[in-house]
């Protein structure tokens with residue numbers, strides 16, 4: 001288990017004396033999911049003076065995204081210069097054609113097994129499942145000095161000759177999940193109450209103003225996925241709560257955040273895994289209610305490999321300050337669960353932007369790079385949660401908060417504008433500046449139960465139920481409960497993908513490849529495109545793409561057979577994501593998660609694109625950035641890259 005750690009260290013010491021064929025300096029700022037139409041509306045009001053200046057000096061246009069226009073897919077195309085059919089990332093999840101079950105598409109992780117009596121230690125083992133290398137690895141191999149900060153879905157950290165990287169979105173928390181917050185509450189009736197997704201809940205029993213509980217850590221030390229835990233104590237004090245973990249004791253007033261806390265989860269007497277996180281005291285009485293952020297690996301003692309060289313994250317920690325390495329750092333799950341209030345979520349979003357700005361400026365000043373890239377994900381997460389503030393009809397619209405704060409998403413975009421301004425001030429005219437987002441955004445008002453529709457129309461059949469109907473009651477579970485695969489032609493997983501139950505590919509395939517498959521595809525497409533929302537009269541699905549047309553490439557076998565492009569306001573329902581069913585075809589979205597893009601029509605969901613020079617191309621695509629940046633350094637793009645030079 002010590003192997004990979006040693007290997008990383010030794011590789012990272014490599015420095016390249018080579019210089020790239022062409023001298024250049026490039027700064028790329030990525031902002032996840034900025035919607036150009038909102039940006040333009042607010043820019044016209046004068047809200048973004050720096051971006052406006054950049055557009056006047058250079059170019060502002062839209063950036064074509066991937067199909068579907070969602071972060072794992074689009075950032076993988078940014079990273080590799082390949083289309084999804086080649087890099088093989090089509091969604092957050094992928095499915096196993098044999099079992100029809102979904103799995104996480106981006107990476108595979110494995111916890112080290114603690115072996116009693118053997119030398120303990122080691123890191124979590126991780127493998128990135130995307131095909132194709134990051135273009136900046138190719139650049140680094142050709143002498144370009146690269147600093148890559150928070151580029152989504154590049155976990156685990158990559159060895160970069162002569163360069164450095166810190167992973168971003170897609171980096172798991174200490175438990176190996178996308179992000180799991182922790183909540184302690186005396187108001188709960190039991191641990192784990194309400195089945196909140198993305199969180200672990202612990203009931204507090206208060207006795208003489210005190211309560212005890214545990215902090216859950218990584219699964220370790222046994223085969224049955226038990227979690228390491230450490231004790232935690234809470235005590236009511238005047239106006240707040242005293243929190244004690246190990247030798248750390250914080251007196252935190254109500255409504256305030258604790259300092260960063262270190263959690264040492266002991267695996268053996270010699271080895272503990274260290275994580276960091278922060279508490280927010282939500283209430284001290286009559287209930288005690290405490291929120292704890294998803295626990296991040298300690299950047300200075302990484303259990304999860306987040307930087308290369310390995311000590312890069314530790315240096316950042318020392319020089320720039322405390323930070324979370326969790327990819328899904330803005331805790332949308334806790335907002336959806338009604339635990340993290342909007343104002344504290346906004347604080348978390350802006351706080352993370354402040355940190356990333358400080359990090360970016362410190363790297364900029366170091367001036368030992370040729371290509372400096374940094375991605376801010378706050379813009380996307382804020383849009384997911386705050387689109388309801390743009391929508392007075394949304395059940396979780398909050399006019400009172402709106403009056404108090406103004407538009408929270410506009411605030412976040414203004415913070416983005418300020419970051420861009422600080423970079424513009426500090427770079428010379430010879431340095432190329434690119435500011436981009438990977439996709440745009442839409443309202444998410446109504447969810448479509450795609451599997452229910454497939455069942456009602458005889459494409460998906462349940463055991464013991466006539467074709468074209470659903471069991472009563474409809475099963476609540478995910479993962480296709482009671483589906484009769486021998487009579488099923490098609491099924492849906494993810495936010496907008498349909499797969500055929502294809503002979504020779506799926507275990508109990510019923511549809512023959514070729515003519516039969518195409519007939520089913522075209523039939524489903526035609527009927528779905530005809531659907532109008534009975535309440536609004538809107539065409540629910542704007543466009544449907546055939547997988548065989550849009551996912552050509554080496555990874556095509558795993559691609560969806562139909563990719564839906566929903567109209568603004570619509571998306572696959574939450575239940576559809578993991579193979580579940582709902583009663584009606586369309587259902588109102590009641591969640592705080594009120595903006596989305598993950599299954600919107602790519603033709604209507606472009607990102608933004610700014611350059612500080614006049615761009616040749618009028619319609620750049622996200623796959624074009626890899627070859628364009630490589631060409632700036634005189635480096636020929638590697639074979640298999642789809643994009644073209646747009647500079």
Ligand SMILES: [Zn+2]
Nearest residue numbers: 033071380384
């Ligand atoms: Zn998003």
